[in-house]
Amino acid sequence: MKEYKSRHRYRFTFSKKGAVCFVSHLDLLRVFQGALRRSGLPVSYSQGFNPHQKMSFAFPLTTGFEGENELVELEFDVPVDMKDVMNKLNDSTPDGLTVFAASEMTETEQTAASRVMCADYRVTFPGIAPDKLAEISAGMLSAAPGSLIIAKENKKGKKEEDIRSDIFGLSVSADSPTVDMSLAAGSHRNLKPEHVSSYICAAAGVTYEPRRIITVRKGLLLG
Amino acid sequence: MTTVTDRTLPRDILMRVEKPARYIGREANMVLKDTDECGLRFCFCFPDVYEVGMSHLGLQIIYFMLNDMDGCFCERAFAPWPDLERILRDEGRSLFSLETFSPLKAFDILGFTLQYEMSYTNILNMLELSGIPFPAEERDGSFPLICGGGPCAYNPEPLAPMFDFFYIGEAEACLPAAIELCSAAKAEGLGKEETLAQLMALPGIYVPRFYEPVYDGEKLVSFGQTRPDAPAVIRKNAVMDMDKSYYPDRQLVPLVESVHDRVTAELFRGCLRGCRFCQAGFICRPVREKSPGTVFDQAEKLVASTGHEEISMLSLSTSDYGGFKPLTEALLDRFSKEKVNLALPSLRIDAFNLEVMSKIQAIRKSSLTFAPEAGTQRMRDVINKNISEDEILNGAKLAFTGGWTRLKLYFMVGLPGETAEDVEAIAGLSEDVCESYFELPKEKRGGSLSLSVSASCFVPKPFTPFQWAAQDTITQFEEKCRTVKRLIKRKQIKFNYHEAKVSMLECVFARGDRRVFPALVKAFRNGARFDSWLDKFNFAYWQDAFTECGIDPAYYANRRFDRDELLPWDFIDIGVTKEYLLKEAEKAERAETTRDCRTGCNLCGAESFGGGICFERV
Numbered sequence: 001m002k003e004y005k006s007r008h009r010y011r012f013t014f015s016k017k018g019a020v021c022f023v024s025h026l027d028l029l030r031v032f033q034g035a036l037r038r039s040g041l042p043v044s045y046s047q048g049f050n051p052h053q054k055m056s057f058a059f060p061l062t063t064g065f066e067g068e069n070e071l072v073e074l075e076f077d078v079p080v081d082m083k084d085v086m087n088k089l090n091d092s093t094p095d096g097l098t099v100f101a102a103s104e105m106t107e108t109e110q111t112a113a114s115r116v117m118c119a120d121y122r123v124t125f126p127g128i129a130p131d132k133l134a135e136i137s138a139g140m141l142s143a144a145p146g147s148l149i150i151a152k153e154n155k156k157g158k159k160e161e162d163i164r165s166d167i168f169g170l171s172v173s174a175d176s177p178t179v180d181m182s183l184a185a186g187s188h189r190n191l192k193p194e195h196v197s198s199y200i201c202a203a204a205g206v207t208y209e210p211r212r213i214i215t216v217r218k219g220l221l222l223g
Numbered sequence: 224m225t226t227v228t229d230r231t232l233p234r235d236i237l238m239r240v241e242k243p244a245r246y247i248g249r250e251a252n253m254v255l256k257d258t259d260e261c262g263l264r265f266c267f268c269f270p271d272v273y274e275v276g277m278s279h280l281g282l283q284i285i286y287f288m289l290n291d292m293d294g295c296f297c298e299r300a301f302a303p304w305p306d307l308e309r310i311l312r313d314e315g316r317s318l319f320s321l322e323t324f325s326p327l328k329a330f331d332i333l334g335f336t337l338q339y340e341m342s343y344t345n346i347l348n349m350l351e352l353s354g355i356p357f358p359a360e361e362r363d364g365s366f367p368l369i370c371g372g373g374p375c376a377y378n379p380e381p382l383a384p385m386f387d388f389f390y391i392g393e394a395e396a397c398l399p400a401a402i403e404l405c406s407a408a409k410a411e412g413l414g415k416e417e418t419l420a421q422l423m424a425l426p427g428i429y430v431p432r433f434y435e436p437v438y439d440g441e442k443l444v445s446f447g448q449t450r451p452d453a454p455a456v457i458r459k460n461a462v463m464d465m466d467k468s469y470y471p472d473r474q475l476v477p478l479v480e481s482v483h484d485r486v487t488a489e490l491f492r493g494c495l496r497g498c499r500f501c502q503a504g505f506i507c508r509p510v511r512e513k514s515p516g517t518v519f520d521q522a523e524k525l526v527a528s529t530g531h532e533e534i535s536m537l538s539l540s541t542s543d544y545g546g547f548k549p550l551t552e553a554l555l556d557r558f559s560k561e562k563v564n565l566a567l568p569s570l571r572i573d574a575f576n577l578e579v580m581s582k583i584q585a586i587r588k589s590s591l592t593f594a595p596e597a598g599t600q601r602m603r604d605v606i607n608k609n610i611s612e613d614e615i616l617n618g619a620k621l622a623f624t625g626g627w628t629r630l631k632l633y634f635m636v637g638l639p640g641e642t643a644e645d646v647e648a649i650a651g652l653s654e655d656v657c658e659s660y661f662e663l664p665k666e667k668r669g670g671s672l673s674l675s676v677s678a679s680c681f682v683p684k685p686f687t688p689f690q691w692a693a694q695d696t697i698t699q700f701e702e703k704c705r706t707v708k709r710l711i712k713r714k715q716i717k718f719n720y721h722e723a724k725v726s727m728l729e730c731v732f733a734r735g736d737r738r739v740f741p742a743l744v745k746a747f748r749n750g751a752r753f754d755s756w757l758d759k760f761n762f763a764y765w766q767d768a769f770t771e772c773g774i775d776p777a778y779y780a781n782r783r784f785d786r787d788e789l790l791p792w793d794f795i796d797i798g799v800t801k802e803y804l805l806k807e808a809e810k811a812e813r814a815e816t817t818r819d820c821r822t823g824c825n826l827c828g829a830e831s832f833g834g835g836i837c838f839e840r841v
Contacts, residue, residue: 022243023244023247024479035251038528064234
C-alpha cells in the first residue's frame, strides 16, 4: 500500500518594485528557484525525468509592470517556519523583491493559479488630464454591451473583441492622471491592462506609447 | 507612485529594450562598495552582451579576486545590445557599470577581456559610448587606463594603438600587484606616463607606447623599445600552484538566462595533446592540475553559494585530468541526491567511457559532441589530433549503445596540406558514423538518430605550429563546404558550416600588426558591431574599411608567412619556444605525429616554468 505523504504548502505574498520589475516572469521563476536552493530549505521536488521545485505563481506579471501583492505557492517536504522562509528569500533576492506575508494552505486547497479571477491595476497616464480620464472611463463604463471593441492579435491573426464585460471596475483619481482598473484575469477570461490603456489613449487622441505609461498591479482576486 | 530610479536606467528606456534585466545588476552575490571609500575603481568590461559575458569564468575569478581586496572595487560593464545603443546615442547617455550605474569614464581602470577577435568592434563601441577617445595618446590622466587581457592579448598589436597596457597571461599571478601599483601611483599623484613605466616593470605587462614597430614596405622588420627600461621580451604570467591560486567561493548568478547557468569547476590549465591548430593548448602550457580535493571543495562552496543545478568540469581536455575518475565519482556521490548534474564538455572521443557518462547523463535528451576535426587519418596526423577512425567509430557506437541519439561532430576545413580527398572524407566519415548507428540491432537503438556535422574554417593562430600557414580564401572555403554538403546523403545528418568571411576577418586580426587598427575603426564607423552574431555581421563594412585604409587583408590571412620573418607577437614569451613550433610545423608537413606530454616530454619549452606536468613523477 502506498504510504500517504502529507504535503506542506504555503502561499506567500510579495512585491516587485523598482528595477527588478524588469525581470521577466520566466527569469523571476529562476530567481526564486536559485534563492530557494541557496537557502537550503526543504523544498519539495516533482518526480520524473526532470525534477523541478514545486512552485506555483498565481499569475504572471508583464515585464515592466510593478506588483504590490503578487502570490507564489511553495511546497516543502516538512512543515516550515514561514518567517524563516520569508527572511531567507528576502536575503537572497534582488532589492525591490520583498516577500512580506505568508499563510499555510490546507491539504486540499486549490492553487491560486487555478482560482485567479480578477486583477486590480493602477495605471498612470502622464500626458492626459485627470478630468479627461474621468470622462473617458465614465464613457467606457456606460458603454452598451458589444460597443467597446478592441483589436486583439494572436498567432492566427487579428480578431475584434468586446472588452466591456471583462472590466469590473474603472475609477479615476481626482487630482492625478491615474486610473484604477479591475479586470478579468486568469485562465478563463483575461483582459490585459495594455488593451484598456491603449483604448483610453485612443479615446484621448494620444498615441499609445507603453514606455510612457506606468502600470502597477495592486493585487489579485481569487475565486 | 514608484518610479524606477536609483542605480539603474530610467524606466522609459528599460521599457523600450529587449531583455531589460540585462542592464539592472542586482544579481545574487553582487558586490557593492562605497565608491568614495573603495580605493581603486576597476571595471571589468566584457565586449559582448550580458548573457554571453556572464558565462565567462574569467569574469567570475577576476571580479571576486579584486573585490576581495581592500582598496579595490571591481564592477562590470557589457556591450549594449543595438536597441539600447541607439537610445544611449540619441539621448547622449553614457554606457554604465552594473553595480553602481557609473559612467565608464569615472573608473580608474577599464579592463577589457579579449576572448575573440570579432568582439573588437564592441570594444570600440563601449569606449565611444563612454566618451573615451580611441588613440591612447589622445587620453590624458583624466581618462581611465584602458587595459586588455585574455587569449587575444597574446597578439595585442591590432589593438595596441588603443590600449594603455596589456596583461599577458593568468590574472591571479599578478593582477592584484598591478592594481596595488596603480593605487599607489594615484595616491602619489603620478602621471599616466610614469604609472605605465612602473607597471611595465611587473611581469607580463606590455605597454605599447614604449615599443615601436618599423616596416620596410609591407614587411615588419623590427620591433624595438623606445625606452631602455622596457623589456625586450615579455614573459606571460602563470600560476604554478593551482591549489593555492585564488579561486572564488561564489559566482554571480545572472538575472537573465545565460548561455551557461552553472558552477564552473576548473580542473587544470594547458593541454598535453599538442594539436597543432589549437592556440589555447599552447599558450596555457605547462599543464597544471588542481588536486581533486581542491576541485571538490571549490565545487561544494560554489553550489552552496549559487544554487545552480549543474557543475561543469572545465578544462581543455577533461578526460586527461589525472584524477578524472575519482573526482567524477566523488562529485556524483555528493550531488546526485541534491539533483545537481555534472557536465563534461571537452571529452576526447577515445576516452568516451560509457560507465562514467551513463552515471552523469541521467537524462539522455542532451547531445554528445565529438571533435574529429579532420576526415582522413593523414590529416588527423598532420594536425596531431592522434585519434584513429576506429576510435571515432567505436566512440560513436558506444554512445549509441548507451542510448544517445543526438550526436554532434566538429570538423575544420582549410587545414594546412588539405587535399580534395581530405575534404570529401569529412562527408565519408560522417556517413560512416551514421552507418554505425544503423548497424546496431533495432532494439538497441534509442530512437531516431540526429547527427549534426559542423565545419568551421581554419584560422592560423599565433603561438601554434600553424601560425605561418596560409589561410584558404573565402572562395576556397565556400567551395569545400559545398562539396561536403553535396556528398552528405543521409537524411539523419544535418550539415552546417561557418561563415568564411568572418573567419577571414578573424585571421586578419589574429595575425595582424598595428597597421590593421585603422581598418577596425573604419569598419566600426561604418556600423560594424556584434560581428560574431551572424545576423549582425555585415561584410561590406569591412571590405570598405580595408579599401579606405589601403590594407590588403590577404597579406595577413592568405599569405604564407616566412619561417624567418619577424612576427608581430614574437616579443611575447609563452614558455613554448618558436623553435619547437617550427619543428612541429615541419613534422606536420610530413604528417608525423608527436606524443602527448604524459607519454613523454618533447621539451617544448614550457618546462622553463619549472612546474606542472613537465615535472610530474610517474
